[in-house]
Amino acid sequence: MFTHARHDLDTLLGGRYRVLERIGVGAMATVYRAHDEYLGREVAVKIITKPLRNGTVGDVDDGEVKVLAGLQHHGLVVLLDAGVERGDADEPCVYLVMELIAGPDLKHHLTQGALGQRHVAQIGSDLADALAYIHNNGVIHRDVKPANIMVFDYHQDAARMRAKLTDFGIALIAERPADSDGGLSGTAAYLSPEQARAEVLTAASDVYSLGLVLLESLTGRPAFPGDPMQSAVARLIQDPPIPADLDQDWKALLTAMTAANPDDRPTAREVSLALVEKSIAERGRRKIDPSLLLMEKPARMAAVREHAILDTPPDGAFDKITSLAARLFDVPIAIVSIVDHDRIWFKSHHGLEVEQIDRDPGLCASAILQDEVWVVEDTAVDPRTLSNPLVTGDFGLGFYAGAPLKTREGYNLGTLCILDVKPREMSPEEEATLADLAGLVMQDMELRLDNRRAVQTVSAS
Structure with a gap:
């Protein structure tokens, strides 16, 4: 027994x-x-x-x-x-x-003090990617904390730390959802505000908890210390204190992740992308501005709706641009995409029969977080895409470049993107050309919007 x-x-x-x-x-x-x-x-x-x-x-x-x-x-x-x-x-x-994992957890690591920003970005990207994966499969972790994170240094290579998340779904096994939705679950120091209020949880709760873990990893101290009750109540009163001297990118990202309103937080996939970009910045890659994550809810989606471009009939003007892009860059596929909250719809798709895909794992959802052309020259080795199903699956994507379709107000509706099954390089001049073509697409969309507004004004008068 x-x-x-x-x-x-x-x-x-x-x-x-x-x-x-x-x-x-x-x-x-x-x-x-x-x-x-x-x-x-x-x-x-x-x-x-x-x-x-x-x-x-x-x-x-x-x-x-x-x-x-x-x-x-x-x-x-x-x-x-x-x-x-x-x-x-x-x-x-x-x-x-x-x-069975041999090695210390993150809690043990943090007893030795704060981690460097690069290492925090590395392990954070692994954890956010894992959360995005389980969220996509309908699972919420509910207890993201340092003790549930195993940290690795494969091959004793100090240039890259990795992390694994344990105990995912344990709260759901230990307590049935019908029993636990009205009760407190998780660890007090890392609860989201909605957990502290014993409300029904969404995936955004895990994003908040991960934000607290990353903040503690950078500072060496928990954001909400004290006994369980004191710690749980504290986040209902205030946002976690983020040091003023922290890197601006980190401050923007952590502020977004720990927003009091779950709807204002980025998704785990968006966090993973931001952290991958952060971790490879020293290698000369472009950095993402994490403040762009705040565009998603609700202002960007309002801009998507206002332009009335989703699920519209085929349009020769956009087809001419994608056909031109395919010829100019000698690629088999060129797409004008619109990124909805849960899907990527293809307004024009030269060389591809598919009209839409899920937002995750589509790369256009990553490209709209950029302020300039987003390029992945070899998807099989780039850490941003090497595990992406479009790369590892039957489609066999080898190259991606997407120029955001930016409105006058600064919201990215989607992309003009080019794809190839083979890796390839892209020069700064080619990036500028792709951006110019995206500008033509956006100019057409804005003119159509202006015409609709004018008609509405006349009708109203």
């Missing part, structure tokens, strides 16, 4: 996982090193006490476990198995079997 309180060792869970030693203790669970006797490998087993509900033992939802176990991403610690140990009727235990 195995009970969470007794920490019995040498116990066989599920007839397969032999518990060997305790390697970590948390508020709601204990982690053990165990041996998988079926496959002959070492694993980590997390034991969570699951209380009785209405006199019955709560079950692990098989469908939910299958979803979590099916999530495979370089930024996630892999969940291998899960089950319920029923040896003690008064204290049934949920156990979660995960890959």
Whole structure:
């Protein structure tokens, strides 16, 4: 019999996982090193006490476990198995079997002091990318904190730190959503305001928590210290204090991530892009202005609606521009795209039959965050795209360049982009030409908008 309180060792869970030693203790669970006797490998087993509900033992939802176990991403610690140990009727235990990671967590790293900005950007981009992945699969982490982040330095290469997020979806397994939506979950120092208010959570909650983790990594101290109640209440009163001497890019990004209103925060995908750009800035790449993330909600979308360009009939004027772009740059595909809140719609798509794709993983959603042409010369090796499904899948994208379609008010509606299945270089002169063509597209859109406004004015009078 195995009970969470007794920490019995040498116990066989599920007839397969032999518990060997305790390697970590948390508020709601204990982690053990165990041996998988079926496959002959070492694993980590997390034991969570699951209380009785209405006199019955709560079950692990098989469908939910299958979803979590099916999530495979370089930024996630892999969940291998899960089950319920029923040896003690008064204290049934949920156990979660995960890959065993050798190495310290971020919490341990931060006991040694703050990390450098480049390393924070590197591990932050891994974590944001992992969150974007699980959010796209309908999972919210709910407990993003340093203790749930494993930090790596592969090949002892100090030039690149990597991170893996653990315990994703654990809150959903430990507590059914119907039970937990009205209760407090997570760790007090890293709760989002909506968590502190015990409200129903969205993916934006994870973005807020990650913002607090990144801020602590840069400063060496938590933004909301104190006992759990004091810490939880503090964020309902004030935004996290961001040091005035912090890099302007960091201040803009962290301010956006920790906005009190969830709708004002960037998505995890947008955060990942900003941090990748930040981490490679020293290698001569262009930097993204994280303040552009604030365009998305709601002003940019209002501009998209005002221009009335989504789902409109085929248009010869735009088709001529994409055809010209394909010839000028000798590429098979050229597109005029409009980025909606959940999709990328192709107003004109030379060389491609598809009319729209999901916003994630489309690269146009990344390009609109730029203030100039965004170029990925070799998608298979560029850290911004090397794991993108458009690159690794059947489409086999090798090159992308997108010039934003910017309104007079400064909102990027979409892009004029060119694509190739082969990597290629792009000169500054070619970038300028692509930007000029995008300007022609935008000029046409603005003229049409002006005409509609004029007609409306006459009709009103």
